[in-house]
Amino acid sequence: xxxxxSPERFGVVFQVAKELPxxxxxxxxxxxxxxxxxxxxxxxxxxxxxxxxxTTVGVRFRLASESGEEPVFGPPVIEIIATSVDMTKWRRMLxxxxxxxxxxxxxxxxxxRAEEVREALDSLR
Numbered sequence: 001x002x003x004x005x006s007p008e009r010f011g012v013v014f015q016v017a018k019e020l021p022x023x024x025x026x027x028x029x030x031x032x033x034x035x036x037x038x039x040x041x042x043x044x045x046x047x048x049x050x051x052x053x054x055t056t057v058g059v060r061f062r063l064a065s066e067s068g069e070e071p072v073f074g075p076p077v078i079e080i081i082a083t084s085v086d087m088t089k090w091r092r093m094l095x096x097x098x099x100x101x102x103x104x105x106x107x108x109x110x111x112x113r114a115e116e117v118r119e120a121l122d123s124l125r
Contacts, residue, residue, distance in 0.1 A: 003061040007052050010059040012120035015110035017045050019097045027100050031092040
């Protein structure tokens with residue numbers, strides 16, 4: 001599985017992930033995840049955000065066990081290698097942030113409307 005997104009769409013995902021520390025442990029645990037999972041995701045996304053520059057054309061999520069798909073974006077691209085278990089956990093946690101905050105609070109905290117967030121999170125499937 002190879003998932004690619006523009007730096008702009010990655011920015012939406014990052015803004016949602018930044019709210020993970022503000023979500024209760026019960027919400028995180030309801031997604032069969034731990035606070036450590038949430039911290040790891042945020043750490044990875046912060047690293048990537050720091051690497052995005054003017055010449056970056058995309059962010060690629062690639063499963064650790066697969067390499068056969070042809071990427072859409074050529075260099076310079078930033079790659080995040082993850083297991084399928086990690087990707088599933090990440091999607092569930094990001095979805096939980098959206099549900100936990102609701103559309104108005106999500107907009108106030110992230111600067112993105114629910115539709116924009118939904119579109120970005122759907123690209124992680």
